[in-house]
Amino acid sequence: MRLQKFVVVAFALVTFGISPLLAGEMETLFIKANDYYQSGNYSAAIAEYQKIRDLGYESWELYYNLGNAYYKDRQIARAILNYERARKLAPKNEDINFNLELANLSVVDRIPRLPQFIFFEWISNLATLLSLKLLGIISITLYVLFVGLLILKLLVKSSAFVRFSKGVVIITGVLLVIFSGLFSIRVFENESTVEAIVLSEKVDIKSAPVEAGTDVFSLHQGVKVQIKEHSGDWVKIRLADGKIGWMKHTHLEQI
């Protein structure tokens, strides 16, 4: 146990430079929050989980647990928001997806997803198979390997090595193209799509970013929307089925 803890702290330090003190504090908070949750005190659990976030740190487990606490506290929209945040960090996690689907049942608006060109679906599915970070690490590793091989090829002149390296360079090159392609798609998606969850119970979506705008349709809490544009207090949103409208950003929270 102590060894594990040491490893975690060491890893945290190496990768993101978390001081052991801070790591310890977050750990205490996490354990405390879990205890509250298990004893059924969901609002207290929410407060403790939130404190970790307030320190500026996150993890999919934190969001998942926070989502659970909100769900139990009957705050469906916030539960969905946190499940979505967790899913962003761990897209293929079964627990997150299960709970998110269950929470989404309570959402009033049923928005059908627009069908996409099947090829894009595949690529998108393939890209989400691995987490963004893992995909990045694989891509970088392949890249370093590929470049390393090229360097060796330049420097080592033995004919045995040349023969061996040819196949390896081609294989790593192809893998590098595939993985860096998927990685780029994910990075692009990550950067270009800003999503948010409607938190207000009911919002009338306007045709224009003014209070007097015509109501185009209305949304209820828990719906996921894409943010397309900002204009003062207003944001232009797009639903999964392609509907477009404006709403005040105060009704939303970004995932």
Place this chain on the structure above:
Amino acid sequence: MAATFLMWVSTLSAQDLKISAEVNRTEIGLNQQFELTVELSGADAQRAPQPGLPDISGFAAFLGTSSSQNIQLINGQMSVTKSFSHHYVATKVGKFQIPPVTLDYKNNRYATEPIDIEIVAGQSSPTPNSPGSRKAPTDAEELSELLFLKAESNKRTVYENEAVILTYKIYYALPLRGGSISQLPNMVGFWSEEFPAPQQPRVNMEVINGRQFQVQEIKKVALFSQGAGTKTLEPLAVDCEVQLQSRQSRRDIFDSFFDDPFFGLGRTVRQTIRSNPITITVLPLPEAGKPVDFSGAVGSFSISATVDKNNVKTNEAIKFKVKLAGSGNIKILPQPKIDFPGDFEVYEPTVTENIQRDNIQIAGDKTFEYVLIPRFPGNQTIKPVAFSYFDLANKSYQRVTTDALDISVSKGSESFVSVPLASSKEDVKFIGQDIRFIQLRMPQFQKMGAVFYKTAVFFISLTLPLLALVGAFGYRRHLDKLSSDEAYARSRKANKMALKRLGEANTQMRKGDPKAFYAEVSKALMGFIGDKLNVSAAGLITEEVETMLRRRGISEAVVQEYLDCLKTCDFMRFAPSESDNGQMKVLFEKARKALINLDKRI
């Protein structure tokens, strides 16, 4: 005449069919009717088919045919006369010939004589020339004074979509036996709403120019113009049958008693009468102040909205009615735009129209009935429904609105969990399930928003290998050049060799052997240039070196410094050995500096 006829027939018994044709008059006024009678007589007349019509469409229009048959038995002999009367209207002025009427019967062809006629312009009086019509007392001019059709419109200048009431009245001062509308005016560009014909035709009396007319309304229509401009309504045409009586008896009170068709004293004449064309100026609706939601309604309207209940439970239907009432073109009233609360499910309305066509206007109402189903509890408001129209009374746009309607929706029987409206199979599988339990394993926290591809680690691992690759590439080129380019190899070796020789010189200096020291320094200096410029050092002489360096554009100071060193070396090597360590040290430093400077510039 019949006798001669019979005799003639009997004499020509082999040919039992005779055909003849005549017109009732040979001089016909334009637009007057005339009659072409074709008569078949003889034993075969009864069996013979109807002769074909002559083609006279160039100057007359065919109206219709009537036929009659006359059978006589005289002394056991049967005589049949069959006559066909074709009615025409003269349509063109000039002299024309009616071609022969032909009949093919039993392999024989029978034909009549052609008939010449003249059609004269204007209302010129046709001179009745046939014996049968000589008695006709009334000429066309007078006929048109006694029988005419009048079209009246209540307005001549209207706005688009404003109603014009058009009335067609027939005026007659002589017995009218019947009539039918033969041509309707073309009403393109108008939306017409016909007033129903009265069950009992009302006949009014009217005196015009001292003559008493009977007036009967035959058609009444409300027209709504669809677009501005000047529009002419073509005349309405009516075919009438009137009874004419003798001229002298016309004003005779006593004889007018016998005007009664029952007595049948007069002659029945068919006459086509046309109404006057009507020109209507349609003004466009003013652009100024035209509301955005204006949809073209013109007239005077009111709007009201009602719901059948104000308190409902979720998923219970509400009936919501919007009624537009007033005068104008009810049929084209559009569905008003209604802002329903988003939580209501709204079904397409059923529309009912109720149009009253009274004497002076088209009025009525149009009702839109919606079925609404609230899906969520709460207080909902149906916002006021507005309707804009152009008011004819004060020639301006008006906007009428309904009151807002409040509806309070209370929660129905459903509970929170089973909210799904349209539960699908996927929804069902979750019923009775709970979320999965929280994660208890200690997570690895990371800085918020720290995306891997934005960290320094990522950036470094992206650029470092690239730099290494560039380095490796450069090194490879260096190696390749060393092995293939002697000059390059020597040049790269020059520094090393020079350093080595200077090192050797240094040891000689410490040993205290000036001669060997100066020799080594000289070698270092000459060898360096030899290597750098890829020439044999053995054959080099000072002057050669000097010109080579100058050609390379190396600055005078540097060359001079180098040559100084070289000269000192050469001098000292062969001079008596009186140099001390101090001198050697100075030269050593000077040579080193000269080489460094040279190296920088070559």
